[in-house]
Amino acid sequence: MHKQKYTLILFSLITYLMSSCSPSNEDIINTAREKMQAGKFSEAVSVISELVEKGVEDPSLYNMRGVAYFNLKENSKALTDFDKAISMKADDYRFYYNRGNVKRTLNRPESAVEDYSKAIEFEQGEYEIYLNRALSLMAAHNLSESIEDFNAANELSNGKDANVHFYRGKAYMVTEDFEKALSDFNDCIAITPENAEAYYGKALAKINLASGEADKETCSVIAKSIELGYQPATQLQESYCKEK
Secondary structure, eight states, X not given: OHXXXXXXXXXXTOOOOOSSSOHHHHHHXXXXXXXXXXXXHHHHHHHHHHHHHTTOOOHHHHHHHHHHHHHTTOHHHHHHHHHHHHHHOXXXXXXXXXXXXXXXXXXXXXXXHHHHHHHHHHOSSOHHHHHHHHHHXXXXXXXXXXXXXXHHHHHHTXXXXXXXXXXXXXXXXXXTOHHHHHHHHHHHHHHOTTOHHHHHHHHHHHHHHTTSOXXXXXXXXXXXXXXXXXXXXHHHHHHHOTTX
């Protein structure tokens, strides 16, 4: 679930250069934008590279191409382009956010946190930055600060992003705050009732709150998780629901 959201977030924060260009360059940029929107990232790279090779130097071009490379899973090239964009314009939060996303993909959570923190210096209103920093902090085993960022993301998103509830629920499970975990998994399910793992998390939270017991309601939650395709829930069912 999060992977899809993550790509959409990154794509939605693309900046397109539409000034300081000759009409022919603007046409090329429009073409690149159309390629990006159509998911034709390889073609977008070729179009943007044409401008770069012509000597057009603008951080937005490198940012756009970096996003295309990211979607092509060419992460080293994406990092190079985001580095270039930042070297040309060091106060644009989007460049740091995008570079942080690449670093998180590369399992470099501490470095990703640094980039997200830099992005927040320039923009405090985008909840996705807090969400992705929270995920990186979780990966770095910094749960207290991670939960603080989830809280900020939840407030900025008006509680409407299922990913915030789902991953904060997982963080609460690790810290053994099962009441809050259960609440978050319930909220996640209310927004995305197809999230099989959220049912699994809900069942685990209920079992822990019941001192290791599972009632019929909990077993029905486990069954729902299995029905939706989350296979680890089968072991939970075998352990707690044989007599239910």
